[in-house]
Amino acid sequence: MSDANPVSREAIARGLERVFGARxxxxxxxxxxxxxxxxxxxxxxxxxxLTLREARLAAHAGQYALPGGRVDDGEEVVDxxxxxxxxELGLALTRADVLGRLPDYRSGxxxxxxxIVAWAHDLGALRPNPGEVADVFHISLxxxxxPGVPRxxxxxxxxxxxxxxxxxGDRLIHAxxxxxxxxxxxxxxxxxxxxxxxxxxxxxxxx
Numbered sequence: 001m002s003d004a005n006p007v008s009r010e011a012i013a014r015g016l017e018r019v020f021g022a023r024x025x026x027x028x029x030x031x032x033x034x035x036x037x038x039x040x041x042x043x044x045x046x047x048x049x050l051t052l053r054e055a056r057l058a059a060h061a062g063q064y065a066l067p068g069g070r071v072d073d074g075e076e077v078v079d080x081x082x083x084x085x086x087x088e089l090g091l092a093l094t095r096a097d098v099l100g101r102l103p104d105y106r107s108g109x110x111x112x113x114x115x116i117v118a119w120a121h122d123l124g125a126l127r128p129n130p131g132e133v134a135d136v137f138h139i140s141l142x143x144x145x146x147p148g149v150p151r152x153x154x155x156x157x158x159x160x161x162x163x164x165x166x167x168x169g170d171r172l173i174h175a176x177x178x179x180x181x182x183x184x185x186x187x188x189x190x191x192x193x194x195x196x197x198x199x200x201x202x203x204x205x206x207x
Contacts, residue, residue: 007046007141009099009119012039012188016100016117019187025114027104033111034081035068035177037184038091039099040120042138048181049120050167051088051128052135062134064173066180068113077101081116089136090127093118102183107176108201115180117188139167144185150178155200163199175201 007015038049053063067088071080078101082093102115128136143149144165152161165173165181173181179196186194 007189009039012117012119013099015188015191016102016184018191019193020100020102023103023193025101025103027106027112030106030110030112032071032077032114033068034071034077034084034114034116035066035180036081036085036093037066037102037115037117037180038085038089038093038120039117039141040123040138042123045138045140047138047140047143049089050137050139050171050173051133052137054130054132054134064171065177066115067133070111071114077114078116081114082118085118088129088132090129091120091123091125093120097121102180102187103196105176105180105196113176113180115184117184137171139171141185141189143167144181145189150182152199158200160198160200162202175199 039046040049051065051067053065067084068081069084071077078095078098085091085093097118097120099117099119101117104112104114106112126136149165151164151166153164155162163175163178163182165178167173179199183194183196186192
């Protein structure tokens with residue numbers, strides 16, 4: 001994929017359905033969370049939104065992340081992901097904007113994370129919540145399958161390698177976010193299945 005020939009909304013939806021449509025998406029046990037992988041076009045480049053979490057947050061402060069959080073009692077994971085996008089970024093997306101879902105990722109912090117892929121038609125309404133988001137970046141989808149992406153590092157005490165996604169500048173994204181992004185890129189952009197659970201998190205990401 002290149003920015004000169006970007007993947008379309010329809011192609012992404014088809015790729016997710018083709019790769020994940022017949023696979024189980026939900027795990028059991030643990031606390032349920034949801035994140036949103038928001039795809040949008042900006043200045044002719046198709047990319048996704050990545051946030052930098054506010055430094056004063058109680059959990060995962062100052063880390064790069066997809067918008068997301070815990071699923072409330074009685075709430076479905078799709079609705080939770082869309083709610084978090086609205087609360088963190090000010091974007092009002094609906095179920096009609098959802099392109100698909102990836103399998104749950106079981107994190108070392110005890111959450112099973114449901115990644116929801118959605119399409120944003122207009123980033124003009126983007127209003128990051130200063131209490132939660134220090135910055136927000138639009139990252140080209142091409143970067144997810146660029147040279148040297150991903151990097152796999154040895155993990156002490158585990159046979160699963162630590163995944164690291166270098167996304168430009170000083171942005172080095174680890175699991176869970178890095179594993180989810182790699183799984184999405186392989187499915188939506190290359191039509192291949194990759195098990196995100198095959199990649200480990202660094203110890204600091206578990207806290």
